[in-house]
Amino acid sequence: MEILRQHVEALLSPALAALGINNDHWKSMISVSREKNMGDLSLPCFAFAKQLSMAPNEIAEKLKAAIETNDVVDDINSTAGYLNFKASRNWLAEYIISGNIRIGDAEVNSSDGSKSVLIEHTSANPNGPFHVGRARNAILGDTIVRLNRLYGNNVRSEYYVDDMGKQVAVLAWALANLDAKEVEKILSDREPVNEMWESKPDHNRVRWYQAAQVLRGDDSKKHEIEKAIGEMVHASENGDHEVLLSFENAYQPVLDGMLETLNRLRINFDEFTKESIFVTNGDVSNIMQKLSTLEIHGIAENGAEYLDLGARGLKGKTEFYYKRGDGSSLYATRDIAYHIWKYTQCDKLINVLGEDHKLQSKQVSMTLNELGHDTPEVLFYSFIKLPEGKMSTRKGNVVFMDDLLEEAKAHAAEVVKEIRTDYSDEQISHIAEAVGTSAVRFNIIKVSPDKGFTFRWEEALSFDADSAPFIMYSHTRSRSIAKKCSDLGVAYQPEDAAVILQNPTNIPDSMFELLRAMATHNDALMRSVEQNRPNLFANQLLNLANHYNGFYRDCKVISNGEVNQTYLAVSEIASKLLRSGMIGLGIEPLERM
């Protein structure tokens, strides 16, 4: 309720001055009321107690007596040492109906020259299909992208393609040296690929990768394979175009398959940047050169080079190696080159990384600092576990995103079929797809990223309150009302605000609660974006949907064939806010469901 702040400050200022409080420190003490029924903004008076030698509640009472309510703040009360200010119903209704709440659009970049943000997320090795654990990165990252756009930032999303490491080399080696029969023989003790995904290249080619991994553990073949792979890695690091091309031919179909899965979740990227670029264009060797001149630089016996980050306060492992004994670079070195390049593209960087990358990320940031660069904001997330324990492709203990999406859609279809008997199969399929994918996204977004949560099918497929369908349902109700009104010949036009406001309407509690939820909507968005915590905004949207439902219950927009214009205006603005917020979270807004 930041919109109320200046009004409250104006009221408080003279009253506090009269008590002898003349500095502005109290302004930062005004905060959003915890007790929603007491007020919107509150001033705790405890801090004044000593200075004024008065009890806090006495101070609050004195202030209350000294302040006159007005059209904006029409309720001031003092309880237990708090002075509470509540926005006036009519003022708030007028404020919102007049179109003062910013709606935003998560699908476009602002063009007003605002801050440009480069968000790198997912960047998974292109060697196999997404399981729910790996997909947490993509869902969090894409949501941050969307919320930044909704907030008004200029955003570019990037996938950093690891096109030259050992993992890709293993895949390329396997594809060149093994045929399908051999692969299936090697993997005969494992679960076969779900036939539904047999022709999907991420599910298909990962078999070659897995078979190669098995062979790499086989003592009789290990040597020969390691040598071959080692040569490929080495060649790729020297920028050997032929090898890099064979790598690309190996991983690109896999990556395409993975992106197909993300696409179904409405996750897209603006740019794909290949790791090898920074080797072939000389950036990496330039950086290694620069690093070797730093005072915290060190050289190991075999010529490998590192930075002593312990000298800069890093605890635990202090040596950060950026160059191997053979002179080649390491993943982190290339990542540093990538970051420096990223800073030539944008003002601010955000990375989304698994918690296993914390140390690595810290090393990269500290090194960037040494080189005089800014450091990225990083959102770390914990892993998703299964009830049986850690997710592991090797043990067959995984839930693939493709399977989850199918399952979610099927479950949604069941629900729709049961309660909407008049819908066509096509309609049901469309709704089920939207509900299924939205629910999957939302279940991951709504929990705090640093919480390691356990994946459970019954929860992933729960469409009750606290889920995407709950929000979608509220939105659908608002669309249904708009359609009915339009059928009656009444359409909401934002320009008519002044006319609508000429007819005062009764504002019941539940409508007031909705208005308050709308008034705090952008406060929540700001917090969510500034702190890179999508779950905060997910919560806001649940809150908004919840209050819309209360409004829906008590304020009939259409009654006896007559449209209440004020209610319709509020319903429509709430609807827009729900819609833009849903798109911000990657939830698909439907007209009917």
Add this chain to the structure above:
RNA sequence: GGGCGCGUAGCACAGCUGGAUAAUGCGUCGGCCUCCUAAGCCGAAGAUCGCGGGUUCGAAUCCUGCCGCGCCCGCCA
């Protein structure tokens, strides 16, 4: 062993820069469809905020010790 993170009702999860009766969902119990989509709404029961110390007028929130869980501690990516 060291570093980082987490620990809130039977389960899951929220709690913004310390503040008033710790929010919400699932599950349990009870109520609401002649009226804009009941995937909804209303009500009840259910919490020593891991344990101990400290700072403060005030701590789930900050500091510290311990316990439990996760991740990391490669010249891998």
